[in-house]
Amino acid sequence: MNETFAESAVRKVPFFTQSSAFAELWPSIRAGVEEIFENGKFSHGAQVARFEQRLAEYTGARYAVGVNSGTDALVLLLRACGLAPGEKVLVPAFSFVASASSVVLAGGLPRFTDIDPVTYAMDPESAAGAVTSATRFLMPVHLFSHQADLRALGELARRHELVVVEDSAEAIGMRQGGRHAGLHGAGGVLSFFPSKTLGAIGDAGAVLTDRPEIAERVAALRHHGRGGRTLDHFPGISNETDEPGMNSKMDDIQAAVLIAKLGRLESDIVRRAELASAYSERLRDIPGIIRMPVVTAPSDYRRDVFYVYLIEVENRDALASHLAESGVGTETYYPVPLPFQPCFADLGYRAGQFPNAEAACARALALPLYPDLELAQVDRVCDLVRSFYLGRAR
Structure with missing residues (x-):
């Protein structure tokens, strides 16, 4: 007997899709795209300015500066904060490679720390042991669903006079102590890669900061070091620049998509929490599962x-x-683990130095989670996990 379309949809569960959400938002996205074609400004234009304003309002940041990826946002933020060649930046050993490669691209050197086994974020005790006289920056990374302990890490940074920059690429909507992720130090970043909680249809990113001098410098560096649009105006084209920048302007089509999706971000966050709770309920007590995320109100x-x-x-x-x-x-x-990536092999780290990060790298697996996901699909995933470890479906 052939499967119905609905049955096939339940059986096949992609890791990520946003087809339903995109279809729902298409009229407003189309209006924004048509405006772009009418104006003939396809990057660094009015849609980007509008998105920057709305993103600043949502996060509470004084400034939000759009760029073309979360990785570029990290590089530009580090440069804008004055990272000098050879200065060291504390980075957790368990993260996406951009957390560390951005340090190298900005001229610094990563110095790795272990992680907290529950939050997967930088462990304050390990970070304290990694500080040297050459350490200038501390980069907490907020991963998956939890933020780093910014209170403890902030105290460490103050004690050693370190600049805090947050790799908050995954952390839109997360808050700690009344402040949005990315705003607990000199600044932070957001990624709008399609699968992110607020995702575009390609690459895009942003720098968040409350400091005008950092925002101004990021705004200049993203456009070859000479601005293009600064915070308050659109200067004329000029070849004059104080230092070499890069071409990291946000595309207006991505901004139009993000403006439309920002309107449903809070409902998407609620839906993600509901799905996470459903997973935790269904996966509880299955032999073979070592750790599940903590779902907190x-x-x-x-x-x-x-x-x-x-x-x-x-x-x-x-x-x-x-x-x-x-x-x-x-x-x-x-x-x-990042310290054991071939590109960082010359830093001299050895297996066993980061036990929590190394354990996570050997055991961690992400299951599908996105607003389009149906509870029947969650059931399907959990039944398959159960059958793997118990040899039978629920």
């Missing part, structure tokens, strides 16, 4: 947001293959 001090639902499991790669054979997409975050 928002509080006056802390608000977490589920970007990724990450579990730690035995036989991670075999489970991923089992799910893939049944049409379920997963992602491995991250298979190799």
